[in-house]
Amino acid sequence: MTSEEQPKAEHRSRPTSAEFREFVASGWAPRASEPTPRAEVADVTEPRRAAVSERFAGERLVIPAGGLKVRSNDCDYVFRPHTAFAWLTGLGADREPDAVLVLDPVEGGGHEATLFFRPLAPRDSEEFFADSRYGEFWVGARPTVADVESELGIRARHIDEMKDVLAKDAGTVQLRVLREADAAVSALVDQVRQEAGVTESQEQLDAELARDLSTRRMVKDAWEVGEMRKAVAATHKGFEGVIADLPEAVRRGRGERWVEGMFGLYARHEGNGVGYDSICASGDHANTLHWIKNTGDVREGDLILVDAGVEVDSLFTADVTRTLPVSGRFSEPQRRVYQAVLDAQEAGLAAVRPGAKFSDVHAAAIRVIAERLHEWGLLPEGVDVEQTLDPEHGQYHRRWMVHGTSHHLGMDVHDCQQALREDYMDAELVPGMILTVEPGLYFKADDELVPDELRGIGVRIEDDVLVTEDGCDNLSAAMPRTIEDVERWIAQVQERGRP
């Protein structure tokens, strides 16, 4: 109900004669009589909704998917549902624009879930042939109410029926909406509240819902870990596609785009797409942390930093970085920097275990970074390791690694972003959490504080790690990381060709 409006194009028209409408509606084979089979994910979303129901007992919760966004004129961006909506319904990939999940409290406790959406329109409707956004002629047949109910195990209704459900005893039933997902649904909820005589601001209540739905995804269940493993396996394959084509990337010029395209090909083929814009940064570009322009050449002798992840249809995404010598062998200065980052990563990985604090991982990795920079004489005169690690009066080493070492990972690449500091940075790790460990060192080409031979070298190594009962399981461990293994990997993949 709430996609962004597309500007009208006055020069276009569709046939409207009664004769045509009757003709276009006739002569089609009957639709499949069997609804869509139940999806595997339907079994795992039910307990998720039950947990949310328990937390917000007696309240009505509104969780929109969001709407289509106009790219230009009558072209929209590819749709991606809000993560909380996808997590609670099991709808992933590009489903279902304008849908809204409503959890309605029932007497005696618990909630009834209803998915309001735009079901498939009949063939005698104008939408069928004339609506380029939703019509079957244009975007294919969408699911029916029966399809959605049978696929997801959730009651489904036409979106037009939603307002009445929201308005039902709105004066007595507490209403909360996930505001960030869909501005129009939020406006509708505000209108319902106003009509019911609710005058005090409800923003705090809505923010609590957003925070809960974000924080709640921090510990992954077995099914979610399985999706992460799929995402990582596809990412591994994508990296091998990139490695196989590195010589081609060098030959063609503008090789960063070739690398981006090669990874994107695998991401799209193996999964839903990339989980975030791939960073394909050769040479000095690696020192721009979020280099996604990818306009540069890939040159023999340089390192190329590739930070990329495949997102699978459930929207779980990997997030892996490898820094690869374009010619297949690291030079001596490249080895020195790479090994320091690897040592920092090993220290970070060793700190991942239940009971450790999230921030301990960064502390362990950044200490190694500080030590190496001190050994190399790069810290200011007279500053030792402990002094630079002082959070108040130091941190000189952060000039060469300004980012953090870890973030939670899941359906969003930066997962659980709405969580409070006490539930994230200051929280203890527990089994089932998945985080990245990704230290780096970045020596810009114009950095006059570092020796010539290090200028223009940027290295990051990033793996995706599951917290287990007694430590951690590196989900991306199959992707080589040590200097020797990376060199051997490149030689083997280039010998074999694209996977």
Ligand SMILES: [Mn+2]
């Ligand atoms: Mn990352």
